[in-house]
Amino acid sequence: MSASRTLFSCSALALLLAGCAVGPDHRPAQPQAPADWSAWHGGSAALLGAERKAAPTAAASGDWKAFGDPLLDQLQARALAANHDLQTAALHFAQSRVQRTAAAAQQAPQLNASASVNRQRQSESGAATRMIDALGSSVANRDQLIRTLSEPYNLYQAGFDASWEIDLWGRVRRSIEAADADAGASAALLQQAQLSVQAEVARSYFELRGAQRELRVANADIAAAAESLELVQARADGGLVTDLDPTRQRTQLAELKARIPMLLQQEAQAMNQITLLTGAAPGALNAELAPASDGAGNPLEALQAPPLPELALGLPGDVVRRRPDIAAAEAQLHAATARIGVAVADLYPRVTLGAGFGYESAGSERFGEWGSRQWHVGPSISLPIFDNDRRRSTVNLRELQQQEAAVAFQQAVLKAWHEIDSALSAYAAERQRHAELAERERSSRDALTLAHARYANGLTDFGVELDARRALLQARRDQVQSTSRMAVGMVAVYKALGGGIPAAPGTPGLKVLVKLALPSPVPIVSTPQWVTSRMKGSSLSPCTTASLCIRISVGPEPIIGMRRHSALGRWNARLSQSPGRFCVPRSIEPSLRISPGQAMPMKGARRMCLRSQ
Known part of the structure; x- marks a missing residue:
């Protein structure tokens, strides 16, 4: 009973320490x-x-x-x-x-099974003979006993071994x-x-x-x-x-x-x-x-x-x-x-829980009988001592x-x-x-x-x-x-x-907007999606001054985005209730973004006006 309690206590302590790393x-x-x-x-x-x-x-x-x-x-x-x-x-x-x-x-856990059949013979002058000699005259028929022990025989073995390393210090987890x-x-x-x-x-x-x-x-x-x-x-x-x-x-x-x-x-x-x-x-x-x-x-x-x-x-x-x-x-x-x-x-130290069960018999007729069983269970510990410098x-x-x-x-x-x-x-x-x-x-x-x-x-x-x-x-x-x-x-x-x-x-x-003739994106006028189809058919009419005017009769206040070009100075934008108006210098060819990914080039005149239909 005390051995079982000791085994249980060691196992519980090992499992508790396994949470450390x-x-x-x-x-x-x-x-x-x-x-x-x-x-x-x-x-x-x-x-x-x-x-x-x-x-x-x-x-x-x-x-x-x-x-x-x-x-x-x-x-x-x-x-x-x-x-x-x-x-x-x-x-x-x-x-x-x-x-x-x-x-x-x-x-x-590691689980290994093994089985073997060996024909073997013990030495007449080995450990068994030495034990018999140590008993002295109390052993009758000494020579006959030594000859019997040294006769060849068959040894049948089968079983499995299981082991599980308790990860006390987090080595496996790391x-x-x-x-x-x-x-x-x-x-x-x-x-x-x-x-x-x-x-x-x-x-x-x-x-x-x-x-x-x-x-x-x-x-x-x-x-x-x-x-x-x-x-x-x-x-x-x-x-x-x-x-x-x-x-x-x-x-x-x-x-x-x-x-x-x-x-x-x-x-x-x-x-x-x-x-x-x-x-x-x-x-x-x-x-x-x-x-x-x-x-x-x-x-x-x-x-x-x-x-x-x-x-x-x-x-x-x-x-x-x-x-x-x-x-x-x-x-x-x-x-x-x-x-x-x-x-x-x-x-x-490494702590390992091990267990094993199997059968061993010197004759095949008794192999597998309950009396031929053998087993072991218990923890083992491995502590490094003489190679500490290498580990450090x-x-x-x-x-x-x-x-x-x-x-x-x-x-x-x-x-x-x-x-x-x-x-x-x-x-x-x-x-x-x-x-x-x-x-x-x-x-x-x-x-x-x-x-x-x-x-x-x-x-x-x-x-x-x-x-x-x-x-x-x-x-x-x-x-x-x-x-x-x-x-x-x-x-x-x-x-x-x-x-x-x-x-x-x-x-x-990602929608294409950059025109290769421009060093930076052109002015963007964002309009509601339902206006896009009507904007595509907008008319272009020549104007008189050297600027580009965009008139959009949509909503009380259209959304207008602009960029600054270092060669042109700051572009001027002006919002009105209706229609919206946005003017930029007509020094380079601009584009009007009327819907995501689409651009309408403005060519042919010094000034052009875009009016919604």
């Missing part, structure tokens, strides 16, 4: 945003959007649809399904889940905690690999379309230069100009043709990169990636600039947490912290590894802020540059028109027209390249933000 507890990190986040981008409202308002996180797999390109969406899906780097990352994640399952199995964190880190790294592959697919795709746009523009320039050469040659044949003019024109034509091989090489390189990312052989996607054409064989997609979504970043503190690499770094810090507890628990060193090692993981997390956060800042700054600068390049192209085109007219009338030599043509060609080339850089810059922003750019507040998802 040594080692430090992990506390989720709170990465802080820079003190002056908006100042990094010059306070650009077009980029920061609803920076101070919380916004939900968008999934990385769906954000690329905001570009509105079905072929890009298909390429993204193929890359996610067939990219070998992603398959490797997925296998690493699967391994981490298996390791977590193995760690969790330590909490369950091991499971570390395995969970490792699995979380592997999941985040898999997501990071998916994001990187998607970003590379998008970047290569936009570079491909950029090369195709440059090819289309270059071929058009070659055709125009060849036509100009014919005209100049005709004038030279007629004696109106010297042979120098057609010679200079041939030189320019040769320069234009020399660009074609380089552009074709860029196109082929981008195609090969896309096929590699999607797990396809070289040339497998050439037909799909070729620019689409209309019925007359004119390329369409190669001339279309990629639409770019608006940006609304949300709370600055949430921007970094969307990045998978930050989640992976935090999970690795969590795992390193949990492993300290595992090492500390190894300093203390392991604790110190785990603490240093945890500090290393903490520094790595801080570096990952700092690197993330730098990448976000660089991506947003580069994108904002390229948008502003693109607007200036558009104005440069218009001015260069006007200059070429004037130079050609003066040359045709004999007022200037051909060199003036040739210089004007070269300026226009360079302006067109720079604008096409800027368009591609804007798209690639937006991809960099997506990647820097962890693949998730929430929708602007009040809009259903």
Whole structure:
């Protein structure tokens, strides 16, 4: 009875202590945003959007649809399904889940069954003989007894053993905690690999379309230069100009043709990169990636600039947490912290409850009888004594590894802020540059028109027209390249933000509004949805002054949003009861947003009025 009470008391005490867990507890990190986040981008409202308002996180797999390109969406899906780097990352994640399952199995009792049949013989001069000799003369027939004990015999054994380690100090729980964190880190790294592959697919795709746009523009320039050469040659044949003019024109034509091989090489390189990312052989996607054409064989997609979504970043503190690499770094810090507890628990005794039951018999005829049974039950304790230095060193090692993981997390956060800042700054600068390049192209085109007219009338030599043509060609080339850089810059922003750019507040998802000719979003006039169909049929009528007036006879006070353009000064907005009126300078081509995702360009006159029907 006393033995049973002692066993019960020890078991109860062990279960009570099993709620303890040594080692430090992990506390989720709170990465802080820079003190002056908006100042990094010059306070650009077009980029920061609803920076101070919380916004939900968008999934990385769906954000690329905001570009509105079905072929890009298909390429993204193929890359996610067939990219070998992603398959490797997925296998690493699967391994981490298996390791977590193995760690969790330590909490369950261990049960082992065994059975054996052995033919064995004892030594005539072994322990049994020594015991017989110790008894001396009291043992009759000593020699006969020794011979009997040393005769071979069969030993039948069968049974099971069960053991359960009582997790007094939380060693097993800390091991499971570390395995969970490792699995979380592997999941985040898999997501990071998916994001990187998607970003590379998008970047290569936009570079491909950029090369195709440059090819289309270059071929058009070659055709125009060849036509100009014919005209100049005709004038030279007629004696109106010297042979120098057609010679200079041939030189320019040769320069234009020399660009074609380089552009074709860029196109082929981008195609090969896309096929590699999607797990396809070289040339497998050439037909799909070729620019689409209309019925007359004119390329369409190669001339279309990629639409770019608006940006609304949300709370600055949430921007970094969307990045998978930050989640992976935090999970690795969590795992390193949990492993300290595992090492500390190894300093203390391990208590195991064990039990066993089975049968043992020297003959098969009695094997399985109740009298052949054997059993044992009770706790066991294992206490480290002579390897304490090794265990202490392991604790110190785990603490240093945890500090290393903490520094790595801080570096990952700092690197993330730098990448976000660089991506947003580069994108904002390229948008502003693109607007200036558009104005440069218009001015260069006007200059070429004037130079050609003066040359045709004999007022200037051909060199003036040739210089004007070269300026226009360079302006067109720079604008096409800027368009591609804007798209690639937006991809960099997506990647820097962890693949998730929430929708602007009040809009259903990411809708395209940015026109590539503008450095910032155009004025927005929000109207009730039931007015949209009537607004589509609104009439445009020329006005007299150099401003754009928008009249909307809806509601007592229409909602009007505006942006500020540094080159135009502050736009003026004025609300009236009915109709609403909003005027801006007519220095650049604006767009009126009449419904989410739709834009109506205002062209053709210095001033236009939009009146609802």
